[in-house]
Amino acid sequence: MSYSILDYATMLGDPGRMENYSAVLKRAVTPDSVVLDLGTGAGYFAVLAGLLGARRVYAIEPNPAIEVGRELARENGVSHRIQWHQAQSTDVVLPELVDIVVADLRGVLPQCVGNLPAIMDARTRLLKPGGLLLPQKDRLFFTIASDPQAFKDCVEPWQQLAADQLKLDCYSKALCHGFMSRESKSENLLTSPKLWAEIDYRTATTMDHQNSVEFKIERAGTGHGFYLWFECQVDDDHVYSFGPDTPVVVYGSAFFPFQHPLKLSPGDSVTLDLSVRLDSDEYQWTWVTKAIQGATASPSTLKQSTFLNRTDLTPKVLRKKQPASITQLSKRGRITHRILTLMLKGKSNGSIAEALAIEFPAANKSHEHWLAVVGEIALDFGD
Ligand SMILES: C[S@@+](CC[C@H](N)C(=O)[O-])C[C@H]1O[C@@H](n2cnc3c(N)ncnc32)[C@H](O)[C@@H]1O
Structure with missing residues (x-):
């Protein structure tokens, strides 16, 4: 699920969630604390942990709304305490183990794809032994x-x-x-x-x-x-x-x-x-x-x-997912394959768009169209 800034702001209006996570952080964070806000969204709990005096806060979120988190940290004067990572937590290596992980990753029910693997990864790889994992249950x-x-x-x-x-x-x-x-x-x-x-x-x-x-x-x-x-x-x-x-x-x-x-x-x-x-x-x-x-x-x-x-x-669909199934690439598959091949060769978006216009002339698409296609692939698969 992809959240908007309105979604993140609306979550701040939920009294049960806000009051309880805030109270626990207020009690747990000390000047020695290192905190990980896993799925920081627009940064609220990361910035709160910074304001509560945590020595260091790591904030991880793949959604571009993490940029609003950086701004929130500046607005509240705690930028120097927070390190931001726009990524999936499972891809992030931190320079130290953390004392507290905050991971509110649910939807209407806790069963959301990727939620538990992220928590398991954080608790075994990123949290100090005996550290505090929030929520507990x-x-x-x-x-x-x-x-x-x-x-x-x-x-x-x-x-x-x-x-x-x-x-x-x-x-x-x-x-x-x-x-x-x-x-x-x-x-x-x-x-x-x-x-x-x-x-x-x-x-x-x-x-x-x-x-x-x-x-x-x-x-x-x-x-x-x-x-x-x-x-x-x-x-x-x-x-x-x-x-x-x-x-x-x-x-x-x-x-x-x-x-x-x-x-x-x-x-x-x-x-x-x-x-x-x-x-x-x-x-x-x-x-x-x-x-x-x-x-x-x-x-x-x-x-x-x-x-x-x-x-x-x-x-x-079920047939296509069978282990013995062999896939013929569709036109979109061939275009994506070509874009990725040119990216691996270090070509710029503009030169890839030019190459696609020549290689797929029947599509009769403008340079801007190909540039947008390349841009989407860059966002999906780029580092
Ligand atoms: C329910 S929202 C909570 C946002 C924010 N923590 C808050 O309290 O306002 C969950 C967030 O976790 C993010 N998320 C889910 N799995 C993640 C993962 N493995 N690594 C980083 N962020 C993740 C989602 O993109 C989403 O922004």
């Missing part, structure tokens, strides 16, 4: 919810006119395998929340998880799905949560819809078997819901997975 909770609006927004997000004009069942069939960020309200809960998973960043080696939990319905209503959210333990004394009734600033709870709404009465049982697994390029969520509605009813079982909501996993 996430706990994920879930509960059955009656939320018709969240259900509609997930599976029928269109205007009535669209549904009046065409049948749209095939859209809903795919959409029910996805989830979205929502503000959860305690008045919508049909069951008390239960713990689904715990991730201790000081020891975790995987974010894959599976857990099956039975819920007893506590009040009558229509179950539209379940909310899942995390509670963050920054350190032993500082905890905040994105659970029910927390005003949403950036993230709320994740709402997972059921395939279809379930009429539920007190005493009914709903068992949620929820799992998450990292595929090659994405976390896939699977939820199997087994509901027993009434004492004598046979259970209804709903099987859903984000895997079924992906339009990019066509048979053609």
